Amino acid sequence: MPVRVQTEDFDLTTEVAQLRAANPSIGAVACFVGTVRDLNDGSTVAEMELEHYPGMTEKALESIAADARRRWPGIDVLIVHRVGRLKPLDQIVLVATTSAHRGDAFASCEFVMDYLKTQAPFWKKEQTENGARWVDARVSDDAALARWGIGPGNAGE
Template sequence: MSDNIRIDVTTDDFDLGEETRRLTDGDTAVGAVCSFVGLVRDFSDKPDVKGLYLEHYPAMTEKSLTKIAKEAFQRWDLNGVRVIHRVGELWAGDQIVLVVTASAHRGDAFAACEFIMDYLKVQAPFWKKELTAEGEHWVEAKESDQVRAGEWSSEPE
């Protein structure tokens, strides 16, 4: 397994291009990079979402994200993984999460990126509060996220 795993939980915004360059810099064995950027939407189960407030348990969150990235390295042939998850107050249109995977081949990069994002949604300890015109409310975990993560329970072919 590579040591090329970088995890950050931060209030700061990120730049996809810069993070991709940092992940692949000097690694000429990389033939594929896959990325996912999640944005804060202005809707959910409630109308008129203005933003989100995300809380986390710092020591546990980084450990959980690192464990997910290491599992991706065990499942696929990866050269690197970069995960950034923002916390604090975020507004509609803001970037909230970044997952970048690098590999020699696109199949590994795509699968690992999707796996990390699916597991992050259900295993990383984040608590989300929606900020709406009608007030604030905590967001419940979605069953559909649990189902998606459960689809990864078997080893890849």
């Protein structure tokens, strides 16, 4: 399954091996693993809680993967995103893309991650030394997505 939302951790080696086994013409695999940081916006983070809407979130992730496949025909995409309570150093997200050549693998992986950061329906709440706070979207994430020709009004088109 190319998209999963789960509470349990994932194993990078296992996930990539399964993705590669599905297609013998793969010449390149690009991966991104996001982890919980212990510091954000000047505050120490003890824990992060990720919330989502089951069903809606998976559909949004599937749309992101489909958009990447339209832009880079021949690639494959895997997105594994965790939800629930996570501690610093815990893995949050895995994006892996495969293609015949490295250029498409790198570009599509970066595209999926940029798209995911701004368009996927996840909500993050951090526990800091000053109490709980919701994590706001960053202007830099919107700028990263804009370079792919996607803005707030045309995501998924």
